[in-house]
Amino acid sequence: MSALAVAGAIEAGLLFSLVALGVYLSFRVLNFPDLTVDGSFPLGAAATAVAIIHGVDPFLATAIGTFAGCCAGFVSAYLNVRFRILNLLAGILTMVALYSINLRVMGRPNISLYGEDTIFTAFEGLIDLGIWTTSAILLVIAVVMKLLVDWFLGTQVGLALRASGENPAMARAQSVSNGRMTLVGMTVSNALVGLAGSLFAQSQGVADVSLGIGTIVTGLAALIIGETLLGSVKVFWATLGCLIGALLYRLFIAAALSAGFLGIQAQDLNLVTAVVVAIAVILSQARRNSRFKLWPKMRSLLMDTQPQKG
Amino acid sequence: MLSICDAFVTFNPGTPLAVPALRGVDLDIKEGQFVTVIGTNGAGKSTLLSAVAGDVRLDKGGIYIDGHDVTNWRTEQRASMIGRVFQEPRAGTCSGLTVEENLALAASRGSNRSLRNALGGGRQRRQLADQLSRLDMGLEDRLGAMAGTLSGGQRQALSLLMATLLPMKILILDEHTAALDPGAAATVLALSAEITGEQKLTTLMVTHSMRNSLDYGDRTIMMNSGRILLDVHGDKRKGYDVPDLLDLFKKTTGTEVEDDQLILA
Ligand SMILES: Nc1ncnc2c1ncn2[C@@H]1O[C@H](COP(=O)(O)OP(=O)(O)O)[C@@H](O)[C@H]1O
Ligand SMILES: [Mg+2]
Numbered sequence: 022m023s024a025l026a027v028a029g030a031i032e033a034g035l036l037f038s039l040v041a042l043g044v045y046l047s048f049r050v051l052n053f054p055d056l057t058v059d060g061s062f063p064l065g066a067a068a069t070a071v072a073i074i075h076g077v078d079p080f081l082a083t084a085i086g087t088f089a090g091c092c093a094g095f096v097s098a099y100l101n102v103r104f105r106i107l108n109l110l111a112g113i114l115t116m117v118a119l120y121s122i123n124l125r126v127m128g129r130p131n132i133s134l135y136g137e138d139t140i141f142t143a144f145e146g147l148i149d150l151g152i153w154t155t156s157a158i159l160l161v162i163a164v165v166m167k168l169l170v171d172w173f174l175g176t177q178v179g180l181a182l183r184a185s186g187e188n189p190a191m192a193r194a195q196s197v198s199n200g201r202m203t204l205v206g207m208t209v210s211n212a213l214v215g216l217a218g219s220l221f222a223q224s225q226g227v228a229d230v231s232l233g234i235g236t237i238v239t240g241l242a243a244l245i246i247g248e249t250l251l252g253s254v255k256v257f258w259a260t261l262g263c264l265i266g267a268l269l270y271r272l273f274i275a276a277a278l279s280a281g282f283l284g285i286q287a288q289d290l291n292l293v294t295a296v297v298v299a300i301a302v303i304l305s306q307a308r309r310n311s312r313f314k315l316w317p318k319m320r321s322l323l324m325d326t327q328p329q330k331g
Numbered sequence: 332m333l334s335i336c337d338a339f340v341t342f343n344p345g346t347p348l349a350v351p352a353l354r355g356v357d358l359d360i361k362e363g364q365f366v367t368v369i370g371t372n373g374a375g376k377s378t379l380l381s382a383v384a385g386d387v388r389l390d391k392g393g394i395y396i397d398g399h400d401v402t403n404w405r406t407e408q409r410a411s412m413i414g415r416v417f418q419e420p421r422a423g424t425c426s427g428l429t430v431e432e433n434l435a436l437a438a439s440r441g442s443n444r445s446l447r448n449a450l451g452g453g454r455q456r457r458q459l460a461d462q463l464s465r466l467d468m469g470l471e472d473r474l475g476a477m478a479g480t481l482s483g484g485q486r487q488a489l490s491l492l493m494a495t496l497l498p499m500k501i502l503i504l505d506e507h508t509a510a511l512d513p514g515a516a517a518t519v520l521a522l523s524a525e526i527t528g529e530q531k532l533t534t535l536m537v538t539h540s541m542r543n544s545l546d547y548g549d550r551t552i553m554m555n556s557g558r559i560l561l562d563v564h565g566d567k568r569k570g571y572d573v574p575d576l577l578d579l580f581k582k583t584t585g586t587e588v589e590d591d592q593l594i595l596a
Contacts, residue, residue: 173446175448175450176444176445176446176447176448176449177435177439177444177445177446177447177448177449178444178445178446179449180428180432180435180436180439180444180449181436181439181444183425183427183428183432184425184428184436187425187426187427187428188421188422188424188425188426190386190417190422191417191422191423191424191425192407193385193386193405193406193407193410194384194406194410194413194415194423195410195436195437195439195440195493196407196410196411196440196441197407197436197444198405198407199407254427254477
């Protein structure tokens with residue numbers, strides 16, 4: 022694998038670590054399976070790209086992309102909280118709507134940022150690490166975001182958010198409004214995803230309306246890999262797992278692509294991601310149930326003994 | 332302190348599965364009174380307590396706490412006035428939060444939660460540890476442990492501490508020792524009596540033990556099919572024993588109490 026491919030994989034990994042942090046907040050902390058992500062990621066990219074080609078300062082453009090993500094998350098949460106639309110469906114509705122909205126925002130299916138000022142060109146004068154410059158900047162951003170999420174989940178609001186996701190009845194009894202927590206959590210979650218999309222557009226030099234497909238599954242893959250390696254109980258380790266999981270996942274994909282493993286090509290990426298997530302979920306469930314079901318059954322098959330009753 | 336006026340609740344109204352759970356309950360509880368609630372399964376005890384807490388809305392009637400008409404308040408709006416311990420030890424605490432974080436969450440009940448760090452410095456931690464040490468369960472050394480790793484008795488004691496951490500109007504205990512082994516149940520019950528006595532808390536406690544319903548508190552009500560059958564307090568109650576309660580139950584309903592529904596001893 023060439024150094025360029027490794028750098029590319031690390032950049033993608035760091036970008037998706039932000040998605041994974043967002044997915045951690047929605048899926049895990051809030052217990053809200055949020056599919057808005059496939060729409061808020063390209064929305065962040067689109068909003069930032071349009072702002073930049075209109076001459077807006079790249080930092081402000083990044084903030085605009087992030088804020089656009091906030092709005093998307095808020096809409097999904099509002100549909101769920103205010104109108105009691107099933108959380109999965111609320112996310113899907115927003116995601117589908119965002120496909121049209123993204124086309125409207127950009128006015129065309131894609132925008133090239135080639136030669137435009139981005140936050141990366143702004144930093145290039147300060148640090149020059151060759152092909153690693155973008156990775157270095159993204160690493161700093163990802164670590165800062167991880168620490169911000171850690172801090173947020175340790176505040177009074179953060180505790181209420183965690184309680185609301187895990188035990189809504191108990192949260193209510195502690196004067197937590199679960200609806201408000203869903204709105205807050207989903208807004209923050211999609212802010213991270215919008216930021217990821219914004220940085221994607223700026224680092225890869227393009228915003229494309231089809232960018233979002235599979236974002237959620239990649240985020241989940243990163244999240245699950247991180248949980249498997251570092252555990253999911255403590256916030257600090259779970260968020261670190263998002264970073265490491267995303268990096269490892271993109272490096273693994275890049276390696277598989279460059280080695281021509283099983284003839285995998287770039288267009289197979291979403292298939293591979295889906296399969297990896299499915300296998301990871303099946304394995305983690307099997308491990309959880311093993312004492313009760315799977316392992317005795319397998320043992321009885323392998324060792325020709327009766328499963329123990331008990 | 333607490334008034335329940337002509338409360339009616341029907342679950343699944345207008346369907347073949349309709350269950351009238353409360354059918355005209357009137358109850359007035361004075362400040363500092365400790366009321367035990369007893370009754371057969373499905374009598375409506377939990378529904379009554381949930382209606383006070385706000386989890387169940389009345390179809391008819393009203394609930395007044397400390398002069399406020401809270402009938403249409405949501406649970407989280409009432410929460411600053413109510414401390415609650417659930418029957419299931421898992422229900423009252425958050426497994427994924429540490430002991431300290433659970434207490435911190437309870438400490439901000441009723442106030443506007445901000446972006447301030449939830450865990451205070453060493454002084455607040457020592458105060459929490461002091462509070463925990465009175466539970467006598469060694470929890471003061473496990474502030475950083477996930478609540479999910481505690482035993483049922485420890486979690487229930489923690490719930491009790493969380494419920495009574497801040498000043499409030501009414502403490503609600505719904506069979507909060509029923510899921511515990513006898514030893515832990517006795518400990519948690521003794522703790523409840525100690526804390527309510529000390530803070531002079533207005534308390535509503537459901538128990539399935541007739542013995543406990545007379546031994547604890549200063550007033551006992553018995554419910555049956557959504558109504559209050561019996562309400563004893565004062566000197567009259569002092570003279571009561573379990574057989575008297577059974578007799579009264581039989582006299583008013585015309586049926587015997589089955590012993591899988593209530594622990595008679
Ligand atoms: N959420 C609910 N939905 C439907 N029926 C319910 C619900 N909760 C309680 N009930 C019914 O209401 C009646 C009273 O229940 P409950 O108050 O839990 O009784 P208790 O606590 O005295 O055993 C029972 O018949 C019960 O089946
Ligand atoms: Mg009950």
